[in-house]
Amino acid sequence: MTELERTRGRGAARWVRRGFVAPTVLVTVILGLYPLVFIVGASVTRSSLGKPFQEFVGLAQIVAAATDTSVLGALLRGVVYALIVAAASTFLGTVTALALWRSALSGSASRVVLLLPLALPPVVVGVLWRLIFTPNGGLIDAVRRVVAPGSDPIAFLSDPVLAIVGIAVADIWEWAPLVTILVFAALLGIDRETMEAAALDGAHGLRLLRDIAVPAVAGTIAAAFVIRLVLALKIFDLVDVMTKGGPGDASSVPAWLVWKAAIEQFDVGRGAAITLLLALVVTIITLPPILIARRSHG
Amino acid sequence: MTRSRRARVVSLSSAIIMMTGAGALVACSPESGDAGGEQELTVLFNQSHEGASEWLAAEYEKKTGVKINPVLSPYDEIASNLTLDQQSGANTIDVAAPWYVSLGDLAADGTIQDLTDWVDETPELDVDDFIPSIWEPYSTLDGKVYGIPFDGDTHVLFYNKEILERNGFTTPPATWDEYREQAATITANESADGIYGASVFGQQSPLILGASFANRLAGFGGSFLDDGGAPALDIPEAIQAAQALVDINDVALPTPAETDFGAGNSAWFAGKVAFIENWTDLGVQTESESTASPVAGKWGVTLLPVGEEGQEPRASLVAGFSWVIAANTDKRELAEDFIQFAASSEANGALLTAEPPTGIDPSRLSTLEDATYGEKFPEIQEVNRATLSDALAWPTGKNSTQAAQVLTDELAALIAGTGGTAEETMQRVQEQWETLLGDD
Numbered sequence: 001m002t003e004l005e006r007t008r009g010r011g012a013a014r015w016v017r018r019g020f021v022a023p024t025v026l027v028t029v030i031l032g033l034y035p036l037v038f039i040v041g042a043s044v045t046r047s048s049l050g051k052p053f054q055e056f057v058g059l060a061q062i063v064a065a066a067t068d069t070s071v072l073g074a075l076l077r078g079v080v081y082a083l084i085v086a087a088a089s090t091f092l093g094t095v096t097a098l099a100l101w102r103s104a105l106s107g108s109a110s111r112v113v114l115l116l117p118l119a120l121p122p123v124v125v126g127v128l129w130r131l132i133f134t135p136n137g138g139l140i141d142a143v144r145r146v147v148a149p150g151s152d153p154i155a156f157l158s159d160p161v162l163a164i165v166g167i168a169v170a171d172i173w174e175w176a177p178l179v180t181i182l183v184f185a186a187l188l189g190i191d192r193e194t195m196e197a198a199a200l201d202g203a204h205g206l207r208l209l210r211d212i213a214v215p216a217v218a219g220t221i222a223a224a225f226v227i228r229l230v231l232a233l234k235i236f237d238l239v240d241v242m243t244k245g246g247p248g249d250a251s252s253v254p255a256w257l258v259w260k261a262a263i264e265q266f267d268v269g270r271g272a273a274i275t276l277l278l279a280l281v282v283t284i285i286t287l288p289p290i291l292i293a294r295r296s297h298g
Numbered sequence: 299m300t301r302s303r304r305a306r307v308v309s310l311s312s313a314i315i316m317m318t319g320a321g322a323l324v325a326c327s328p329e330s331g332d333a334g335g336e337q338e339l340t341v342l343f344n345q346s347h348e349g350a351s352e353w354l355a356a357e358y359e360k361k362t363g364v365k366i367n368p369v370l371s372p373y374d375e376i377a378s379n380l381t382l383d384q385q386s387g388a389n390t391i392d393v394a395a396p397w398y399v400s401l402g403d404l405a406a407d408g409t410i411q412d413l414t415d416w417v418d419e420t421p422e423l424d425v426d427d428f429i430p431s432i433w434e435p436y437s438t439l440d441g442k443v444y445g446i447p448f449d450g451d452t453h454v455l456f457y458n459k460e461i462l463e464r465n466g467f468t469t470p471p472a473t474w475d476e477y478r479e480q481a482a483t484i485t486a487n488e489s490a491d492g493i494y495g496a497s498v499f500g501q502q503s504p505l506i507l508g509a510s511f512a513n514r515l516a517g518f519g520g521s522f523l524d525d526g527g528a529p530a531l532d533i534p535e536a537i538q539a540a541q542a543l544v545d546i547n548d549v550a551l552p553t554p555a556e557t558d559f560g561a562g563n564s565a566w567f568a569g570k571v572a573f574i575e576n577w578t579d580l581g582v583q584t585e586s587e588s589t590a591s592p593v594a595g596k597w598g599v600t601l602l603p604v605g606e607e608g609q610e611p612r613a614s615l616v617a618g619f620s621w622v623i624a625a626n627t628d629k630r631e632l633a634e635d636f637i638q639f640a641a642s643s644e645a646n647g648a649l650l651t652a653e654p655p656t657g658i659d660p661s662r663l664s665t666l667e668d669a670t671y672g673e674k675f676p677e678i679q680e681v682n683r684a685t686l687s688d689a690l691a692w693p694t695g696k697n698s699t700q701a702a703q704v705l706t707d708e709l710a711a712l713i714a715g716t717g718g719t720a721e722e723t724m725q726r727v728q729e730q731w732e733t734l735l736g737d738d
Binding site: 048049050051052130134135136137149150153155157158159160243244245246247248249250260263264265266267 | 384404406407409561713714
């Protein structure tokens with residue numbers, strides 16, 4: 001076979017590979033591009049649920065959303081909520097992963113138990129925690145009746161402060177196991193000889209975890225934090241099931257506000273404008289952790 | 299042609315060939331939805347009308363041979379589901395029964411069809427038999443008919459006779475002040491045993507918290523709109539109604555903000571609350587074997603309390619549902635025939651007393667006076683007659699759905715203690731309603 005024939009053969013093989021990949025790329029571009037074009041289009045036009053793109057209004061809806069105190073409140077609440085929930089999930093998930101890694105409980109049974117919250121649909125998680133928080137016969141109320149009989153019930157989900165805390169607890173319970181699984185998998189990949197060498201040098205217990213294990217999986221922990229942050233910024237299901245954004249707007253977060261505007265109030269234009277603002281905020285918030293995660297991996 | 303350009307051409311060609319192939323396969327598949335010429339109709343129902351959907355589907359098929367495919371949706375998502383179905387081009391829904399408040403938005407979006415000519419040309423519909431206070435808001439927008447009443451749905455006050463007797467009350471409350479006093483006494487006496495004075499629907503949804511406000515607004519003599527059709531929510535009656543909701547919060551089943559239909563009704567059926575404002579069909583359900591309620595035979599029902607002694611009680615049409623025809627259905631005639639059957643006196647009367655209960659209340663004069671209904675539930679029939687005179691109805695024009703949500707959100711903030719005073723709350727609602735309902 002001549003050099004020319006070999007080159008032609010390699011070129012043909014490359015086209016075949018590209019040909020097979022092309023439909024996937026095309027579908028991905030269409031699936032990603034169409035919603036983006038729709039959202040931008042809806043945000044600059046008067047759009048209702050049944051009749052999108054009725055009349056061009058320029059940036060009016062985006063400006064209105066950006067200056068609306070309920071939208072700004074929801075964005076701020078959503079960011080603070082996401083940062084706290086992501087940090088708590090990452091911390092608890094990492095601690096659990098380290099405990100599993102160092103304990104005899106790291107068998108398949110404990111991992112399956114840990115995965116259970118992940119396997120539940122978010123709506124089911126919301127219903128479950130709503131029942132736990134119910135002030136008249138819920139799990140916490142049952143404990144209260146035993147521990148402090150005669151005391152007033154605690155209404156978590158109808159208290160302006162505790163409502164979002166209740167959602168955060170359910171959210172952390174649901175997603176911290178994801179962090180655990182990711183970090184645990186990374187810990188299993190640590191070179192055994194490194195650990196043995198560290199142990200010979202006198203690193204044991206917490207010091208071994210702090211100085212050797214955690215730095216070795218820092219990139220994975222950072223990546224898990226980013227994933228968790230994005231999931232928390234998109235929170236909707238738990239809010240819908242547990243508080244409907246209330247009481248008042250005490251647990252109103254951006255995704256809930258978008259749904260309410262577009263689906264409940266038929267105002268797709270306003271919903272799209274809030275979505276664009278949310279996209280901007282998500283980009284700004286997630287950029288630093290992504291850069292840190294990349295650096296850690298590097 | 300460069301190598302990269304050739305590669306792009308090959309990639310694009312491959313994608314087009316594959317997508318065309320997939321399209322051809324779909325085109326070759328047998329058409330769905332038409333089983334060998336058998337006629338079918340897909341009807342979107344409120345989830346709590348599941349029993350009614352089964353009864354209507356069975357009876358209509360028996361009568362005509364047409365198969366009804368009921369699709370169930372949460373009560374507050376019927377309008378948006380119908381709109382998305384039509385707007386997306388899926389067009390799977392032929393007929394729906396949304397909350398009557400959404401008629402204006404559905405009509406403005408072109409999601410439902412104008413039924414005026416059909417109603418005018420169809421004497422069999424017997425429009426004059428619909429309860430007048432129900433017919434107008436459930437059907438008509440700017441002189442055109444878009445809906446036909448399905449479920450009357452007026453709230454009344456149910457009370458547990460045993461709990462009242464235990465606490466020394468011989469009659470149910472006539473005013474909202476008495477209602478709070480009796481509820482407070484009962485809660486103080488029996489909350490340690492898990493029994494409370496009242497179950498108040500307060501979850502942040504227009505059909506739930508909005509309904510509780512509407513009951514009080516009717517009782518204090520207010521209306522959502524004034525005689526000229528402008529919002530009237532900053533008047534003293536509306537402020538009193540909002541304050542009454544705040545006042546009942548501390549003595550009601552914990553806690554109104556978390557009480558939806560499920561939680562509220564469960565507490566009633568279990569005998570854990572003395573009062574509940576509910577649709578008249580709650581009495582039918584309480585007596586039904588399906589709920590196995592210990593309250594069966596031990597309850598009473600009366601008209602909603604009023605603001606002051608001697609004031610005329612007024613029915614509150616909080617959550618009625620109307621039949622509509624989807625804009626893009628190609629089964630208009632079949633849809634009309636089904637609605638004519640489902641909204642008939644015969645169907646409405648049968649649904650009132652069907653077992654298991656269907657959740658349907660009277661929408662017609664003839665069914666309100668139905669002999670079986672009167673024989674089985676004379677007390678409920680009596681309180682339902684309140685709809686014969688004036689009744690409070692929500693606005694139904696464009697943006698009414700959003701207006702109802704605005705009111706609900708503000709009331710929820712007021713009850714949670716973050717909305718300021720009742721007066722400030724209703725002032726904010728008034729301003730937002732003027733903007734929303736003032737739009738074209």
